[in-house]
Amino acid sequence: MHVALFLLVAATALPATALAPPPVAQALDRAVPLPGARVEVTDYRPDLPGGCALSRAEVPAPVTGSGRVAVRLSGTLPGGAPCDGWAWARVRLLASVLVASRPLNAGEPLTGAVGSQEREITSGRSPLARLPADAVAGRALAAGQVLEERDLRSGPAPGEPVTVVIRLGSLRVEQPGRSVPCVRGRACALMPSGKRVEGAWQGGRIVVESP
Secondary structure (H helix, E strand, O other), X not given: OHHHHHHHHHHHHOOOOOOOOHHHHHHHHHOOOOOOOEEEEEEEEEEOOOOOEEEEEEOOOOOOOEEEEEEEEXXXXXXXXXXXXXXXXXXXXXXXXXXXXXXXXXXXXXXXXXXXXXXXXXXXXXXXXXXXXXXXXXXXXXXXXXXXXXXXXXXXXXXXXXXXXXXEOOEEEXXXXXXXXXXXXXXXXXXXXXXEXXXXXXXXXXXXXXX
């Protein structure tokens, strides 16, 4: 009974295979679009013909988060004939991202309130590696929370008064407006005339370049 239990535990603890060989590790690194990110392979299961010496690996899709990744393999048989196959690699994707260094309320400036930490990146998430200028918290954030685009807001909240600078060649006109919802990365305002304008948030103002 005790011997059988020991053998069962020992077998469970053994890795399925050795970790990924160099061509596979290099292919995984090339498939990561996040600058400065690194990949840790936790499991590697190849399916190649017997005697096939691996020489090249390719990852067909970008690696954007931890999980199971398909890898295309190719190599040569002892007689020189080509051979190919596939492998499944289970990976952890780690990258330096921005996290809140303290609890933040919606509307609080983020400059000086965030820091960089290495965290695991899960699929479907879009963590930030760089803080946009004048960004504020778009909602309440907990200390240590990884920042994503949806957590930020650049410019005033909808309904707040704002100064709109309209540039027409060398002419520059400032008018009051009221902030309204806009596409990400842009700032929009409703003018006293009822016209809606869109521009860039710069120096605490909405700058509109008029053609």
